[in-house]
Amino acid sequence: MDVRELVACPACGGTLSAEWSCAGCARRFEAADGVPNLRLPSDDATERVRRFYEQAPFPGYSPRESLQSLRARAAGNGFARLLDRAIPGDARIVDVGCGTGQMCLYLASADRMVVGADLTRASLALDVVYSSGVVHHTRDPRGSVGKLLELARPGGVIVLGVYNAIARIPARLRRAAARLSGYRVVPFDPILRDRSHDPERREAWIRDQYQHPEEHRHTVAEVQNWFAEHGVEYLRTYPSAVFDDTPDDLFTPAADNWGFEAWLAQIAWMRTLGREGGLFFTIGRKAKPDDVG
Numbered sequence: 001m002d003v004r005e006l007v008a009c010p011a012c013g014g015t016l017s018a019e020w021s022c023a024g025c026a027r028r029f030e031a032a033d034g035v036p037n038l039r040l041p042s043d044d045a046t047e048r049v050r051r052f053y054e055q056a057p058f059p060g061y062s063p064r065e066s067l068q069s070l071r072a073r074a075a076g077n078g079f080a081r082l083l084d085r086a087i088p089g090d091a092r093i094v095d096v097g098c099g100t101g102q103m104c105l106y107l108a109s110a111d112r113m114v115v116g117a118d119l120t121r122a123s124l125a126l127d128v129v130y131s132s133g134v135v136h137h138t139r140d141p142r143g144s145v146g147k148l149l150e151l152a153r154p155g156g157v158i159v160l161g162v163y164n165a166i167a168r169i170p171a172r173l174r175r176a177a178a179r180l181s182g183y184r185v186v187p188f189d190p191i192l193r194d195r196s197h198d199p200e201r202r203e204a205w206i207r208d209q210y211q212h213p214e215e216h217r218h219t220v221a222e223v224q225n226w227f228a229e230h231g232v233e234y235l236r237t238y239p240s241a242v243f244d245d246t247p248d249d250l251f252t253p254a255a256d257n258w259g260f261e262a263w264l265a266q267i268a269w270m271r272t273l274g275r276e277g278g279l280f281f282t283i284g285r286k287a288k289p290d291d292v293g
């Protein structure tokens, strides 16, 4: 399959040719190094975020890293392995806000087709819409999620990673201390300690975690509401918001969905997710027309 069958002109939704020009409105898009720039002029907040990441792309892996070493890094992450196991071998996947694309590289095996988009817009219906660490950096996270959900086919899965309002409290305290010391001291950040010999990734982490110009934080209940508004069935969170529920299959519903337990789990995440800045994933499935009503 050609990737052009999975993306469309961001201006009119028309079909894109081999030269990245639109059959509908005749607009032409540059494709330096084979990567098409399908971005339309955006609002000031989005522009600011784009410039921010242009200075230090996240997560900031060295250009010397090989495909194999990037895949090996991703394979070292338990969530990535579960995700890989849950996605069928012939799925079409879009990673919205893919950054430097390490998750795309990892998931691009078997017969899968993976589209990585960053500050751009993929179109058409896909089996899996994955977006990690992106929506909470947009001006209107709820509206952004609505747009993301449009990309999934009926029955398709959405995997959404955003900062958790409670789990991020430790990072917010670290940020306050960092700001007070003019970023000379960032206390208790294990990721920075791990990256002490990797200055580019260290810098990317400091900027992303402590200096971001646009940041929002969300609860499990809030994301569940966003899903419900768009006819997306809530399946589970990762880590699980249900105690003693370790998923074998990420795309199956959690054993329970009790609001009080979810709040307790989020408080516990302050300790367990503090390391990763409080990012949690919510997984849902878009309703098929027969499911409605």
Ligand SMILES: C[S@@+](CC[C@H](N)C(=O)[O-])C[C@H]1O[C@@H](n2cnc3c(N)ncnc32)[C@H](O)[C@@H]1O
Residues within 6 Å of the ligand: 046, 049, 050, 053, 058, 059, 096, 097, 098, 099, 100, 117, 118, 119, 120, 131, 132, 133, 134, 137, 138, 208
């Ligand atoms: C924290 S990084 C996360 C990158 C990657 N998903 C990961 O988990 O490593 C956020 C990324 O989202 C992208 N981004 C922010 N706003 C966006 C938008 N409105 N549309 C597409 N990408 C966006 C940024 O350019 C940046 O690469």
